[in-house]
Each structure stands twice: as C-alpha cells, then as structure tokens.
Amino acid sequence: MSSVVPDNPPRSPEALLRQVFGYSEFRGRQREIIGHVAEGGHALVLMPTGGGKSLCYQIPALMSPGTTIVVSPLIALMRDQVEALTHNGVAAAVLNSSLDAETRRRTEDELLAGKLDLLYIAPERLLRESTLALLARCRINLFAIDEAHCVSQWGHDFRPEYLKLDVLAERFPAVPRIALTATADERTRGEIVGRLLGDDARIFVASFDRPNIRYSVGLKRNARQQLLAFIRRRHPGQSGIVYCFSRRKTEETAAWLVEQGLDAIAYHAGMESGDRQAAQDRFINADGLVICATIAFGMGIDKPDVRFVAHLDLPKSIESYYQETGRAGRDGLPADAWMVYSLADVVRIRQLLEQSNAGADQKKLERERLEALLAYCEHARCRRPALLGYFGEGHPGDCGHCDNCQDPPETWDATEAARMALSCVYRTGQRFGAGHVVDVLTGKRTERVEQLAHDRLSTWAIGRETDRNTWHSVMRQLLAAGYLVPDPEGHGGLRLGPECRDLLRGETRIEMRRDAVPSSRRSGSRKSVEIDTDSPLWQALRQWRLETARSEDVPPYVIFHDATLAAIVDTKPLTLDELATISGVGEHKLSRYGEAVLAALDAAAD
Ligand code: ADP
Ligand code: ZN
Secondary structure, X not given: OOXXXXXXXXXXHHHHHHHHHOOOOOOOOHHXXXXXXXXXOOEEEEOOOOOOOOHXXXXXXXXXXXXXEEEOOOHHHHHHHHHXXXXXXXXXXXXXXXXXXHXXXXXXXXXXXXXXXXXXXOHHHHOOHHHHHHHXXXXXXXXXXXXXXXHOOOOOOOOHHHHHHHHHHHHOOOOOEEEEEOXXXXXXXXXXXXXXXXXXXXXXXXXXXXXXXXXXXEEOOOHHHHHHHHHHHHOOOOEEEEEOOXXXXXXXXXHHHHHOOOOEEEEOOOOOHHHHHHHHHHHHXXXXXXXXXXXOOOOOOOOOOEEXXXXXXXXXXXXXXXXXXXXXXXXXXXXXXEEEEOHHHHHHHHHHHHHOOOOHHHHHHHHHHHHHHHHHHHOOOOHHHHHHHHOOOOOOOOOOOEXXXXXXXXXXXXXXXXXXXXXXXXXXXXXXXXXXXXXXXXXXXXXXXXXXXXXXXXXXXOOOOOOHHHHHHHHHHHHHOOOEEEOOOOOOOEEEOOOHHHHHOOOOOOEEEOXXXXXXXXXXXXXXXXXXXXXXXXHHHHHHHHHHHHHHOOOHHHHOOHHHHHHHHHHOOOOHHHHHOOOOOOHHHHHHHHHHHHHHHHHHHO
C-alpha cells in the first residue's frame, strides 16, 4: 500500500482536511492542536466522544515524512479506523494479536520501508522488546495514545500496560506525544500528564457539549411501549442502542421489538464470544438495527450514524450516562438521548449500592454519584447546564434542544406535601415502601392498614386532597433528593434520610416538578433527522452504498456517512467538481466513487 500523500511539497493542515477527508472546516480546537504537535510539542486532548479526536493525530501524521504510531486498546476500533483511513487513500495498518504471521510480516516490512502513514498498535504488542527495536529502526513522526485515561489506576478502564508506556519518552525523546481521552476529571488529567507526557505538555480541553444530541428523561409507565412509540415516532428504520440493566432484559426487549416488526438484536457479556462478535458486527454493518444491550456494549464502537441511545434503566452515574449517550450522533446529525425511569428503579439501585461489598468510602462516593444523576433526572430546567456543570463547564441554558426547553415542566412548591410524606414515613415506623405510605396518606383502607391500625395514626388521610399519582411523584422526588433512603436490609422499606430535618422543621423549602401527562401532542414529535427517507434519490444512494459496502466488505458509513449522502441528495450535483465540494467527499473517494454516485443519481432521476 502506498500513501496518496506525497512527501514533497508538504501539505498544510487545511489542504489535507479538504483533500484527504473532504471536510471544509476544522472543529473547535483541532487546528490549534494539530499545529502544536506538528511543531513537536506534546499535547493532552480532552474531547467528548464524537468530538473529532482522531483528526488531531491523523493530520499531523500526513504533514511530515515518517509514520505515526497510534496506541489503542480496542481492536475493533483500530480495524474501523484503518478501514476508514484506507478509504480516504491514507496508508494505514494495524498490528495486533488478531493478525496471522504472514500479514504481520508484511505490515512490518511496509513500516520499515517507510510506506505507512499510520500504524495502530495494541499496547501489549508495542511494549515488546522486539516491537520497540523495530520502531527504533523507523522514522516515527508522532506517538498518539488513544483512550489515555486507561493509565489511571482510579478509573474503571485501568490497563496496567498503559503505565509502562513511559518507555516511549525514554526511548524516543525527540518524538512528540499526543494523548487523547473523553474522560475529563482533574485527577485523570494529572495522571496522564505525569505518566505519559511530562510537564511541558499543553492541555487542550474542548467543550463537552454535544449540541446535536437532544436529551430527554421521562417517567417510566410502560417502558417497552414508550420505547416503541419513541422509535416509531422519531427514528423509524434507524440505528440505535437500548441500554438495559440485566442480560435477560436485553433479550426480552429485543424479542419484543422484533414481534412489533422492528429489526432488533440483543448483546450482553453472557453470550458466547462468537455470538457477541457477530452481534457487534451486525450492528456496525447494518443500516437500521436496534441493539438491546447491557453496558458491556459500546466501548470501542464508533459507528457514526447511531441515531439514538435509549436507557430503559438508570445508568450508574452522570459520567456513565454521558459516555453511553455520547455514542449517539457522532456524525453531527441530530440524535436522541432518551431515558425513562421510575421510583422502583431508584429503590432498587440504592439497595444494590447499600448491599454491595464496597468499603464505606467507596459507598459514599457511589451514593454521591447516584444522587447527582437523580438530580439531573428530576431537573426542571434546561438539561445542558446540569449536565455540563458536572464536568466543570458552564452553559447559559435555554439550549432549545432538550425536553425541558421544548416542553417546560411545571414546578410547584411541594414543601407542605413533602413534610406530610416524611411525617407519614416516620409515623408508620420507617419500614414500608412507597405504596403503603401513599395508602395511609390518602386514607385508603387496605388489609394491611386494618391489621396495623394505621388508620389511627396522626398522618392517616392527611393527604386525601391530593391524588395518588402526585403522591408517588412526591415520594420519588424525595427519594431522588436523598430525603428518603431505602432501608439497608433491602426489604423495600423507606426511611428518613439525614437531611430531612431542616425540611421537617420548615427551614428549607422544596420545589418539585409536576410529572408530565402523556399526550400525543408533544413537541419534538417529528423525525429527528431531516432526511427525506422516502425520496427516490435517497433510496437509490442508500442502495448503491449498501451494495458497494457489501462488495468491499466494510460498513456502509465507511463509503459515505449519512450526512454526506443527505448533502448529495440536497445539492444534486451534476459533475464531479460539484460533487467534490460536498462535505465528506475527499479526493480519493471522489476518484473511486464519483462516477458511480453521479450514475446512481442520474438513474434515480429518470
Ligand atoms: P472521537 O474519536 O473524538 O470520538 P472521531 O474522531 O471519531 O471522534 O470523530 C467523530 C466524527 O466527526 C467522525 O465521523 C469524523 O469524521 C467527524 N469529524 C471530525 N472532525 C471533523 C471536521 N472538522 N469536519 C467534519 N467532520 C469531522
Ligand atoms: Zn435545554
């Protein structure tokens, strides 16, 4: 394989962006970062998933002679990136354990001959003495360390080999290093700089906002039906991920969606590894498949056209939520982050937490994380400040692209109601679930009420003016805010939380959101992507893309992204020159597919 990029004359970042990748403008700080490493500086890049990290090293890789070595722990991702680069005419290859000896030798020969622009290597292979010796004989222009947070011993993705990457600084002191991650917290940042880059590294923090994602959190009523209605209304025939808590639920949900006529499959860690791989491959290659998965799914999937991520169960924390929802809309087109949750979910997740074997400190940390997540769920104003604030970033609010902005929830002063509910929990002995407490509040005579003589309590029927749904909503929000906590024995009973004293004494007030009543006339009911999927041009182009992808054995988005197809449908280019101006059409793709695209357009227009 030889590169499309001539050594001479060197091309500017702008020219490479346009000619190789077919894009007209850099995003955010990409240009600045590229300039910095091209001049030999070290850099730490913090950008959200889908923010455009890859170009930050792929363009410098092409700016000067030599090869850029990309360290990545994710084999599927490496393969994807190499395919995408190859389709843009860049000489890229991968070295990992999945290769046979023959292919590996060929790749090593190409590397030695200086024919590769980029080489992706798994850390364990890079660290072998033989690999380091091989690299020492080559011209290396940059080391890019992807998923750099794996170096953090405190994080969930810690990989011990990452600690040993300090060997790069030792053996290749003159080669710049760029470390990239979507994990933004201070501690991880410090560890990356300390272990992989050194104090003279510059840190580039991009905004973590993902403006094309519409966030919404609703109340769970009939979760499956809600999900189905959401998909049918906003994403018919499109790809999406549905996160579920348990393996069984992934399977049941997928089977049910199939019964409803959708294309859906399940994915979880309990599946045979072959089946799991097949499910993942199907999802990547499909053009409109729903995958119902546990959180085992997603790391290393960078399918750009995932149009929605749905949570049928609460994620672990805001970080997890942000990472999981970040898998939607990497191509920049509108996408949805959709979630429903209920009082029962909160009780269950809190119980799991209390019953876990974690130490007291760890539990405290997890409790705080959960509380932050619940506060986000119950948030009554624009979701973006709440979300971004968690990552230390400001946002003015009124984004116009979240459920609360589009459909502002009503709030009410729930101080009195909260005090009634808390007193009732106290009077009934702090051992019952929300159902019984609401029975007592509303004066509903049940067998249990009679048995326990709870109709003689001072809180009996004090809340009968308010309907049961509202009481359930109050109980949920009290639980979410930590005023109520589940009993540690895990029988589903609720107790007063440590902070409710002020509320009971009337020293603080509490606002609650009124739960929305489901209605068919809600805003945001149009399809999320402004693509006329019925248009014959769109159909024809998609068909052409599918056939081409099959014959080349790559996912359709490697040929062209949806955004590019949509732009083609929009502008209806008649010539190669016109086609070349469309975002996502680089020189290589133009010469490879240009004629075929024009022919497909022509045929469809007849
Ligand atoms: P990350 O690695 O940060 O998750 P990627 O590097 O995969 O994100 O980029 C996400 C998507 O955005 C990719 O499809 C990429 O081609 C696209 N992209 C990146 N930079 C630009 C740009 N300047 N203009 C248009 N698209 C871009
Ligand atoms: Zn908003």
